[in-house]
Amino acid sequence: MIREQKLTPTDEAAPLQRLESQLCFALYSVTHALGRTxxxxxxxxxxxxxxxxxxxxxxxxxxxxxxxxxxxxxxxxxxxxxxxxxxxxxxxxxxxxxxxxxxxxxxxxxxxxxxxxxxxRHLPKTLACSMGRPEHELAALRDDLLRLRSTLMGALDGHRTDVSSEAP
Amino acid sequence: MIREQKLTPTDEAAPLQRLESQLCFALYSVTHALGRTxxxxxxxxxxxxxxxxxxxxxxxxxxxxxxxxxxxxxxxxxxxxxxxxxxxxxxxxxxxxxxxxxxxxxxxxxxxxxxxxxxxRHLPKTLACSMGRPEHELAALRDDLLRLRSTLMGALDGHRTDVSSEAP
DNA sequence: CGCAATTAGATTGCTCGCAATATATTATTT
DNA sequence: AAATAATATATTGCGAGCAATCTAATTGCG
The missing domain is CATH 1.10.10.10 (Winged helix-like DNA-binding domain superfamily/Winged helix DNA-binding domain)
Incomplete structure (x- = not known):
């Protein structure tokens, strides 16, 4: 009933299926790390x-x-x-x-x-400090994530054609 | 009792305090967008x-x-x-x-x-598709996030006993 | 005008995430 | 060997998130 040994490890069978290779888990885990910070x-x-x-x-x-x-x-x-x-x-x-x-x-x-x-008021700077990078790098990462959010939200809405005011 | 108008909008008083300027909200919102996807x-x-x-x-x-x-x-x-x-x-x-x-x-x-x-098995590719970017860009973003996670987790573990409550 | 459709919030029920605590088992000390 | 500490998991309580549903208020349309 219970397999004693895995025959086809994910690493070989489907490398894209590995946890640490996935962007979604990187997002998930860094978000929670930030929450704990x-x-x-x-x-x-x-x-x-x-x-x-x-x-x-x-x-x-x-x-x-x-x-x-x-x-x-x-x-x-x-x-x-x-x-x-x-x-x-x-x-x-x-x-x-x-x-x-x-x-x-x-x-x-x-x-x-x-x-x-x-x-x-001090929180944003304190957090930026915890991330240990120059502000411009953090800003670039932020903008990259905001672009990704736009893409995902756009795909989610799909039919909804409200073109009011979303972040650029 | 209730202020009729804001006297010092955050935009002018503390630009870093704006919601959309913060990396943490970019992470938060893109993670939830991904969850809904x-x-x-x-x-x-x-x-x-x-x-x-x-x-x-x-x-x-x-x-x-x-x-x-x-x-x-x-x-x-x-x-x-x-x-x-x-x-x-x-x-x-x-x-x-x-x-x-x-x-x-x-x-x-x-x-x-x-x-x-x-x-x-198809999920990783399906999701990558929803993100509408070449895989190498997604991989770069993932690695950037994993580095950030390491930084944050390191700071969390390192100061478990230390009281790091100094605010600038 | 009258009634259906829309809209804004509230409510319910489920699953996470985490701190704090409890319990059981194993390891260590004396 | 008995007492103590450390470890692994379980439990409790609370605050999200979100889908589905409900109520009340407003709008639209005949």
Whole structure:
């Protein structure tokens, strides 16, 4: 029932199938490594990584709907609704229905949420430092990844021909 | 209580704090885009992405402990234990205690688990195709990411006892 | 106007990922 | 040999992510 020895190791039979040869695993594992690098820094701000992303969006300009935040972060209400409730409970944001369109929930920063931006300002540089490379190399890698994201998202949408405003 | 207008937009006050300027978000979002690209392909195999990664490891050679699988994928038993139980329930692996050391759980492929490798063989090429770039470019990106992973993991391991909370 | 279609969020249920902790087994020390 | 430490896995609890579904509000169309 159980094979005692593998007869055709993946390395010989299908080299592209090796874990470490795959771009997807490189992405997966470096993303998680980065998450673990962020964790202790974000803990000082009482934020999870996903909450930090939402705050980054709001710091660029608040009074946004859940939908808008979701489009920027590629997340849906199933993820955002409970996350935003936690941010509200933490006193960083307020959630209010838009009186003009009661379907919409407008998300605004509280003064405390706004102040947190200062305490988080050093994070990008601190992280760049952990990556041990000159900024221009990191920027090049970032742009390469953003291009890849565009390609993948474009293939996913497929039928959806919304040509509104995606990152270049 | 709620600010009507932002006084110092992040773009001007702290350009490095912008969401789209950060490598971490590029990684985060492209990883999720890739996950969504994989989902329909893996659904045909009745695998989640994480389960697929475990199968990739086992296809390179099975009869591994949970610990070994975890070291290869950078995952711990809290993640792997329930995941492996699901793979066993799906009939793809068997979990047996090692009689020589009852602490260890040896994970082996079933014949069905082994056969699944053939049905999954096309995935790497299919995905590479979705990324719309020549293989050597994808390989270069992969190697760049693996270097970054090494840097980050090295910093994580190295400072386990050290308190590296200095902020510039 | 009235009613179907659309839209925005919320909810449910499942799987990950991880920290913290618990349990069982083996190795080491005294 | 008994006590202790180390190791491997399991369990618990929480916060994502995401598909599917639900509700309420708005829009569109006859």
């Amino acid at each position: 962020y964790a202790p820094l974000l803990e000082a701000l009482n934020l999870t990584y996903s909450q930090y992303l939402v705050m980054l969006v709001l710091w660029e300009g608040d009074d946004l709907t859940v939908k808008t935040i979701g489009m920027r972060l590629f997340l849906d209400s199933g993820t955002l609704t409970p996350l935003l409730k936690r941010l509200e409970h933490a006193g960083l944001i307020v959630r209010r229905r838009n009186p003009v369109d009661e379907r919409e929930l407008r998300i605004c920063l509280t003064p405390e949420g706004d102040r947190l931006r200062e305490r988080a | 994989y989902a329909p392909l893996l659904e045909a195999l009745n695998l989640t992405y994480s389960q697929y990664l475990v199968m990739l490891v086992l296809w390179e050679g099975d009869d591994l402990t949970v610990k070994t699988i975890g070291m290869r994928l950078f995952l711990d038993s809290g993640t792997l234990t329930p995941l492996l139980k699901r793979l066993e329930h799906a009939g793809l692996i068997v979990r047996r205690r090692n009689p020589v050391d009852e602490r260890e759980l040896r994970i082996c492929l079933t014949p069905e688990g082994d056969r699944l490798r053939e049905r999954a």
